[in-house]
Amino acid sequence: QVQLVESGGGVVQPGRSLRLSCVASGFTFSNYAMYWVRQAPGKGLEWVAVISYDGSNKYYVDSVKGRFTLSRDNSKNTLYLQMNSLTVEDTALYFCAGDPWADYWGQGTLVTVFS
Amino acid sequence: DIQVTQSPSSLSASVGDRVTITCRASQGIRNHLAWFQQKPGKAPKSLIYGASILQTGVPARFSGSGSGTDFTLTISSLQPEDFATYYCQHYDSYPFTFGPGTKVDIK
Numbered sequence: 001q002v003q004l005v006e007s008g009g010g011v012v013q014p015g016r017s018l019r020l021s022c023v024a025s026g027f028t029f030s031n032y033a034m035y036w037v038r039q040a041p042g043k044g045l046e047w048v049a050v051i052s053y054d055g056s057n058k059y060y061v062d063s064v065k066g067r068f069t070l071s072r073d074n075s076k077n078t079l080y081l082q083m084n085s086l087t088v089e090d091t092a093l094y095f096c097a098g099d100p101w102a103d104y105w106g107q108g109t110l111v112t113v114f115s
Numbered sequence: 116d117i118q119v120t121q122s123p124s125s126l127s128a129s130v131g132d133r134v135t136i137t138c139r140a141s142q143g144i145r146n147h148l149a150w151f152q153q154k155p156g157k158a159p160k161s162l163i164y165g166a167s168i169l170q171t172g173v174p175a176r177f178s179g180s181g182s183g184t185d186f187t188l189t190i191s192s193l194q195p196e197d198f199a200t201y202y203c204q205h206y207d208s209y210p211f212t213f214g215p216g217t218k219v220d221i222k
Contacts, residue, residue, distance in 0.1 A: 035211070037159075045151075045159065045202055045213040059209040100149040100206040101164035108158060 002026040009109035022079040022096030030074035038092035086113045121214035127222040134190040136217045138203035143183045147207040150188045154199045
């Protein structure tokens, strides 16, 4: 069955960096665009970014542009989110996910930015 | 960017009630809309895509309708396991914005 497993979250100070990973299994990862969605504590879902199936195209929500970078390694079925210059507003549970018309979601990894 | 609104933001209902949630996009999105259910501490679960297509395994009491800018999610007879927060999301153009959510709780 489809499985997405995120890792890399943690507690960091403002201005620092983190790299999230998402390992996929149960489907042909290299055929699909992949997404990151985040949810701040007690808040709704926020779509963050997308990377095309081959990594050639990426799109970011304005609030993370210039700070977050998506990449993927299709040989390892792994998606990455490099997060730089973190702020307290980036505190959230980060989910990797597939297309909105699929039901591919990880369980999330928690990022806490705390001074 | 396309904005997505939902109404109501919350509702209280009883088991067996018919529940309707509305989602509105700031511009036409054809039928490029999905609905998700989320329970506390869990990942969202896809219910409907293409505005009206039920995901595999989703009970038939869930249905979706609409096209263009106005969409609805209907639960025909609310069950105990349906108490959750519901989100719509458009996927017509990036960014694929989510609505703010509708929390359905027990009356």
